[in-house]
Amino acid sequence: MSEMFDKLILYFQYPFVRYAFIVGVLIALSSSLLGVTLVLKRFSFIGDGLSHVAFGAIAIASVLKLSNNMLLVFPITIVSAILLLRTGQNAKIKGDAAVAMISVGALAIGYLLMNVFSTSSNLSGDVCTTLFGSTSILTLSKTDVILCAILSAIVLFAFIFFYNRIFAVTFDENFAKAVGTKADLYNLMIAVIIAVIIVLAMNLVGSLLISALVIFPALSAMRVFKSFRSVTICSAVSSVICAALGILISILMGTPVGSTIVAIDIIVFFIFFMIDLIRSR
Amino acid sequence: MALISCRDLKLGYENSIIVDGLNFSVNSNDYLCIVGENGSGKSTLMKTILHLMPALGGSIEYGDGLKATEIGYLPQQTQVQRDFPASVYEIVLSGRQSYLKNRFFYSKEDKKNALFNMERMGIAALKDRCYRELSGGQQQRVLLARALCATVKMLVLDEPTAGLDPLVTVELYELIKRLNKESKIAIIMVSHDIGASVKYASHILHISDKCVFATRDEYVKSYKANVSNEEEASDKGEEL
Numbered sequence: 042m043s044e045m046f047d048k049l050i051l052y053f054q055y056p057f058v059r060y061a062f063i064v065g066v067l068i069a070l071s072s073s074l075l076g077v078t079l080v081l082k083r084f085s086f087i088g089d090g091l092s093h094v095a096f097g098a099i100a101i102a103s104v105l106k107l108s109n110n111m112l113l114v115f116p117i118t119i120v121s122a123i124l125l126l127r128t129g130q131n132a133k134i135k136g137d138a139a140v141a142m143i144s145v146g147a148l149a150i151g152y153l154l155m156n157v158f159s160t161s162s163n164l165s166g167d168v169c170t171t172l173f174g175s176t177s178i179l180t181l182s183k184t185d186v187i188l189c190a191i192l193s194a195i196v197l198f199a200f201i202f203f204y205n206r207i208f209a210v211t212f213d214e215n216f217a218k219a220v221g222t223k224a225d226l227y228n229l230m231i232a233v234i235i236a237v238i239i240v241l242a243m244n245l246v247g248s249l250l251i252s253a254l255v256i257f258p259a260l261s262a263m264r265v266f267k268s269f270r271s272v273t274i275c276s277a278v279s280s281v282i283c284a285a286l287g288i289l290i291s292i293l294m295g296t297p298v299g300s301t302i303v304a305i306d307i308i309v310f311f312i313f314f315m316i317d318l319i320r321s322r
Numbered sequence: 323m324a325l326i327s328c329r330d331l332k333l334g335y336e337n338s339i340i341v342d343g344l345n346f347s348v349n350s351n352d353y354l355c356i357v358g359e360n361g362s363g364k365s366t367l368m369k370t371i372l373h374l375m376p377a378l379g380g381s382i383e384y385g386d387g388l389k390a391t392e393i394g395y396l397p398q399q400t401q402v403q404r405d406f407p408a409s410v411y412e413i414v415l416s417g418r419q420s421y422l423k424n425r426f427f428y429s430k431e432d433k434k435n436a437l438f439n440m441e442r443m444g445i446a447a448l449k450d451r452c453y454r455e456l457s458g459g460q461q462q463r464v465l466l467a468r469a470l471c472a473t474v475k476m477l478v479l480d481e482p483t484a485g486l487d488p489l490v491t492v493e494l495y496e497l498i499k500r501l502n503k504e505s506k507i508a509i510i511m512v513s514h515d516i517g518a519s520v521k522y523a524s525h526i527l528h529i530s531d532k533c534v535f536a537t538r539d540e541y542v543k544s545y546k547a548n549v550s551n552e553e554e555a556s557d558k559g560e561e562l
Contacts, residue, residue, distance in 0.1 A: 081402055202426045209416045212406055213397065219372040220420040220472045221391030267452035268409035 069284030076259030097147035246299030332379030394469030417471025
């Protein structure tokens with residue numbers, strides 16, 4: 042046991058490990074907040090769709106050799122998020138089909154671009170990193186950490202201050218509109234926040250695993266807790282704990298960060314599931 | 323001055339007009355039931371009154387100090403709500419969202435109002451219960467309490483008794499009647515149930531190709547006349 046602690050203390054002396062830890066926890070916190078809203082609005086897969094869009098955007102950015110690819114990735118992902126949430130209401134192509142179309146399309150185009158215009162010697166390694174996150178989190182620079190901290194703080198505060206409105210719009214959009222709440226505006230806000238979270242979370246778990254980070258904490262919390270507030274708090278806490286544990290384990294065992302975190306999320310989900318099962322007997 | 327007066331109202335979606343030339347008004351203390359076949363435009367009319375969709379023509383005027391955003395609305399339940407993890411108190415309190423204006427959080431007054439309306443609907447004991455675990459009748463009371471948080475003058479109800487068993491249906495009708503009589507809240511109810519509409523309403527709006535707006539007594543009279551005409555006709559048919 043003390044051996045493990047020694048190893049951890051040794052690792053935490055390196056700044057990049059500390060950065061990774063801070064960023065991971067921040068991302069886990071902000072991604073869990075809107076999970077409840079997304080699950081309830083039947084948008085669980087939007088995270089998946091958007092992350093593939095972000096993947097495509099990263100491919101374009103690297104082809105264009107942009108110095109900071111976030112400048113391109115954020116706008117593209119945000120616009121897609123707005124389009125996807127819009128189409129949920131009235132469009133020729135219905136919600137889930139639109140998500141599937143955009144996500145698969147972006148994935149294919151992204152990979153194609155990376156392949157055709159590749160400058161890197163280790164293409165499959167690059168792609169794997171973008172898809173699964175693998176070790177990329179340990180290569181974060183100080184600027185990345187600061188950017189991530191600022192954006193997480195914005196997401197957190199936006200969520201706290203608009204909590205009552207987000208609840209109202211999620212629970213009953215028609216009622217909210219009837220009493221004069223600008224439901225479309227708040228839907229737009231939710232879309233933008235989701236896009237920001239997705240791009241942030243790509244650094245941590247890669248684009249294929251983001252949905253897990255968004256929906257697992259919410260689904261776990263919904264097994265056991267009965268009010269919106271307690272579900273939200275519980276999913277935030279469990280997401281942070283899972284992320285922290287996942288990062289620590291991946292440092293100790295040398296496993297990929299993203300999939301380790303998701304594996305722990307799954308375990309927590311089963312624990313909550315069992316609690317619910319035993320209680321309802 | 324009427325709370326709501328509609329003149330030459332034209333309703334429908336983009337290219338298809340469903341209802342044309344609709345005239346009626348609702349005064350405080352009125353209890354209006356909107357009846358008609360499926361697809362006749364009942365829900366469209368209701369959504370137009372609530373500003374959820376625009377009218378294609380004509381006008382709706384709100385009077386007597388009523389603002390369009392101060393109408394309490396009881397919608398039909400959606401699939402999302404059936405497994406929504408929210409406590410009764412959270413849902414009722416969300417009825418006060420129009421009072422938030424530029425504030426972020428609910429005030430003490432908002433919370434007091436939510437508790438008051440829960441007591442009014444007899445669900446104060448359910449305050450911390452989870453909405454999805456309640457019975458259909460209890461859920462309707464929760465949504466009614468939320469609607470009451472949004473209004474002091476008018477409630478718009480969309481088939482409030484759909485899916486409830488007969489006993490609970492009667493209870494809910496009596497509850498709504500009390501709100502109308504004792505709290506002087508005007509009621510507009512979209513309903514399938516002509517029997518109950520005739521029993522409780524003060525006015526009836528029948529939407530079909532030819533819309534009829536009448537007080538309850540006039541409506542019953544003309545309805546009976548129609549029925550007896552038809553009976554006579556069928557009697558004659560038998561004789562022939």
